[in-house]
Amino acid sequence: MAKTLTQEFVKGLWADVPPFRLVLGLCPVLAVTKTVENGWGMGVAVTFVLVCSNILVSALRKVIPPKVRIACFIVVIATFVTVVELVMQAYAYPLFLKLGIFIPLIVVNCILLGRAEAFAYKNGVTASIADGLGIGIGFTLSLTALAAVRELLGAGTITLYETPIQVMGASFEPFTFLVQAPGAFVSLGLMLCLMNLLGKK
């Protein structure tokens, strides 16, 4: 059972990577991955909330009575989500406009509640930080990867900060289907398939 910190961290990057392996938290995965910028912005926001809530939940795990633990988790998570929302509004307003409703929706994201319930409530603070960082970075990377595929093929660009960079040549005909909602499902499915193929070996 006892794993090293590195193992706790690394598992979030591959073995337990949220959208592809646990298939959790798909709402933002499908909705915001239109551009790379949105993808990693969302990922960073989730990582921050995840690490903070993991720290607080594991620090308080002996104090929180089991019967009201879910209520406590929600209070902790909602607090940090609101902090992220305010900070993003103050320092990255265009990103805030694009992510819009999906920032407050992090509160009900099952990755956060899942990590609080399944990990932070049962483990120490340092292990929980490693777990939160690993899962968060894994989530960010998967969102960025999915967004990169969709944006590159769907619009021929990569948006890192504000301005889209034209990657494909002028003769490239954008495959617009991919940036629309059904394209999100198709590319997510293909990514899952690829992950499973690679995992089998």
Added chain:
Amino acid sequence: MREIIKMVVVLSVLCAFSGGLLAAVRDGTKENIEVQQLVFVKGPAIKAILAEATNDPITDRFKLKVGEDERGFFVGMIDGKPKAVAFEGFGKGFGGDIGVMVAVTLEDDKVLGVGVTTHSETPGLGSRAKTDPKFAAQFKGLALTEAFQVKNDGGAIDALSGATVTTRGVCAALTQAGTLYKEIKPQLVENAKGFAK
């Protein structure tokens, strides 16, 4: 019994803590959020109507208390002097309130430019009030101190075809801005002087 008390205490303490934290963060970010909203929501309209200004009207702004609420005013430097002021007026359109930013020259009370900031009009019809440059251009040079009216109602403004109600809303917003302007002009002049270099 002890268990119930513990639950209540833990939850209350947690909620109090999170409330305090949020209040602190909100206080710390309030000013920045205001600036960001100005830059990204009202900024484009202000820049467009104060195109002749040599300064950045968003940094050179001041606030005045009018009636019950505080309103923002933006100063435009033309030929090195703070000659123009831009501010917002509101009127009822087809789908709700329309916010119109209007820039006026303090010397002769003439409209320098108008730009719609916020609206919820029908896309493609009423929304042209924001996007059609010809519509906005017809307000230029009119006196802000007089009421604005659509031609059908005996005024001088050409209504957008298919969007008379929206046009009336814009006119109402400008008329409201005009009333406000007449009321507080001395204060505006006084405040704008402070920005002269």
